[in-house]
Amino acid sequence: MVRPVIGIAAVAFACMLAGAVLAKGGHGGGHGGGHGGGHHGGGHFRGHGGGHAHGGHHYAGQFTTSARRGGPNFGQIRNAAIRPASFRNALNSSAFRNSRLISNPAARARIVAAAALAGWSGASSGWWQHAGGGYGWVGPLFWPFAYNDLYDYTIWGDGLGFWGYGYPDIYAGMFGPYGYDRLSAYLPQRPQGRRRARGAPLDQLCGSDRREIVGLPIDQIAAAVEPTDEQGASLDDLGNASVQAAEMIRASCPMQVAATAPGRLAAMQQRVEAMEKAVELVQPALDKFYGALTDEQKVRFNALAEDQRRTAASGDASASLVQNCGAPVGLDWPAAEIDARLRPSETQRAALQVLQDTSARVKDSLKAECQPSDVMTPPARMAAVHKRLQIMLDGIKSVRAALEDFYGTLSDEQKAQFEAIGPRRTS
Numbered sequence: 001m002v003r004p005v006i007g008i009a010a011v012a013f014a015c016m017l018a019g020a021v022l023a024k025g026g027h028g029g030g031h032g033g034g035h036g037g038g039h040h041g042g043g044h045f046r047g048h049g050g051g052h053a054h055g056g057h058h059y060a061g062q063f064t065t066s067a068r069r070g071g072p073n074f075g076q077i078r079n080a081a082i083r084p085a086s087f088r089n090a091l092n093s094s095a096f097r098n099s100r101l102i103s104n105p106a107a108r109a110r111i112v113a114a115a116a117l118a119g120w121s122g123a124s125s126g127w128w129q130h131a132g133g134g135y136g137w138v139g140p141l142f143w144p145f146a147y148n149d150l151y152d153y154t155i156w157g158d159g160l161g162f163w164g165y166g167y168p169d170i171y172a173g174m175f176g177p178y179g180y181d182r183l184s185a186y187l188p189q190r191p192q193g194r195r196r197a198r199g200a201p202l203d204q205l206c207g208s209d210r211r212e213i214v215g216l217p218i219d220q221i222a223a224a225v226e227p228t229d230e231q232g233a234s235l236d237d238l239g240n241a242s243v244q245a246a247e248m249i250r251a252s253c254p255m256q257v258a259a260t261a262p263g264r265l266a267a268m269q270q271r272v273e274a275m276e277k278a279v280e281l282v283q284p285a286l287d288k289f290y291g292a293l294t295d296e297q298k299v300r301f302n303a304l305a306e307d308q309r310r311t312a313a314s315g316d317a318s319a320s321l322v323q324n325c326g327a328p329v330g331l332d333w334p335a336a337e338i339d340a341r342l343r344p345s346e347t348q349r350a351a352l353q354v355l356q357d358t359s360a361r362v363k364d365s366l367k368a369e370c371q372p373s374d375v376m377t378p379p380a381r382m383a384a385v386h387k388r389l390q391i392m393l394d395g396i397k398s399v400r401a402a403l404e405d406f407y408g409t410l411s412d413e414q415k416a417q418f419e420a421i422g423p424r425r426t427s
Contacts, residue, residue: 102145103217105152105160109134112144115205118186120177127331127425128172132160136169139178139186140257142268143169144205146275147246151216154286154382157305162385165392166370167363170399171331173264174359175422182423183257206253207246216242216282224304225297234289241285245278260419262407265400272396276389283382290379302377333359334421341417342410351406358402362395 101107109132113125116135120126129135138144149161186202218239227235252274258264293301333356338344344352369391376384410418 130164132164142271147249166366179423207250224300238285241282245281248278269396272393342414348409355402355406
């Protein structure tokens with residue numbers, strides 16, 4: 001029988017693995033230190049050139065921009081070298097609040113990789129790894145650092161994180177890479193003597209609660225476009241919407257470990273639904289702000305992404321826009337293994353065929369729609385994000401429905417055999 005659902009908590013072993021993975025170093029940097037150095041949950045942000053505070057509320061505080069004129073090239077800041085010590089320090093919970101590290105897509109991918117492999121005993125890299133080096137699944141969590149990936153593409157035009165997601169993640173949801181015993185790596189670690197094992201809390205991969213980590217890079221936008229007071233008010237609204245949206249995504253972090261394929265797809269659906277709602281919250285605010293800009297200001301806003309692409313291309317080719325949503329080698333449908341393990345009846349074969357056909361259609365539709373343009377404006381890129389999430393959500397729902405129909409025909413022994421397929425796959 002499939003063992004019951006277990007509770008979710010911290011990743012402890014991930015820290016030890018991450019020390020080796022991340023000590024290799026990387027590139028990246030934050031968005032200029034967040035939104036003007038404000039304080040979460042009560043602190044005020046200084047306004048435009050000493051003006052009045054604008055925008056909505058987040059808890060007890062207001063969000064207002066701090067326009068910086070004549071500052072450094074933000075693409076260079078974002079891709080500046082990060083010392084190995086920064087990676088090592090990022091493995092404790094407090095260092096997940098390091099905006100300069102977390103805002104770097106390549107650094108995030110390394111952190112995610114270390115955490116994902118904590119519960120993996122196969123080859124050196126798991127078969128569900130993304131082309132950019134990260135993983136869509138870390139234990140029971142789907143899409144680590146989701147909001148960071150959304151705004152990296154929207155503002156900076158960097159799709160390394162966002163466009164790496166697609167059908168392979170649905171496949172990994174069906175054939176979960178972690179066996180039940182390996183998921184114990186994501187449980188609380190007991191004290192070892194006087195010292196407790198240091199862990200990277202899994203909920204930190206769900207997103208942060210600090211403005212300088214989760215919010216859009218409002219100060220960089222303000223520095224680029226030099227908004228008027230009226231435009232600044234719209235920018236403040238965008239900043240508040242971004243923080244609220246990030247909290248919505250963070251709230252979708254799973255509170256339990258799904259031990260079955262249908263449970264994993266349910267958690268996956270919940271996560272993508274939260275992401276879609278978050279985008280629907282931010283999108284109108286971004287459209288309003290962008291629409292209020294002059295043509296010259298729009299050019300300067302758009303140049304943030306252009307500068308980022310040039311810097312990434314000159315520094316590290318792997319940081320360029322990744323448009324690989326196809327299934328990697330080794331993710332073919334395991335028909336022979338399913339047949340050998342489950343020995344399905346005719347009724348079960350019919351339901352299995354529906355599941356396989358549905359999965360193939362979803363795979364094709366997601367691959368066909370993976371065509372992001374690198375010349376779009378921020379509002380257009382956010383519209384592309386919204387469309388992609390809708391298509392992915394539709395695909396998850398379709399596969400989940402077919403999977404539940406098939407799963408419902410299986411005996412307990414057959415379910416256990418089905419769940420064992422993923423952990424035994426090789427890279």
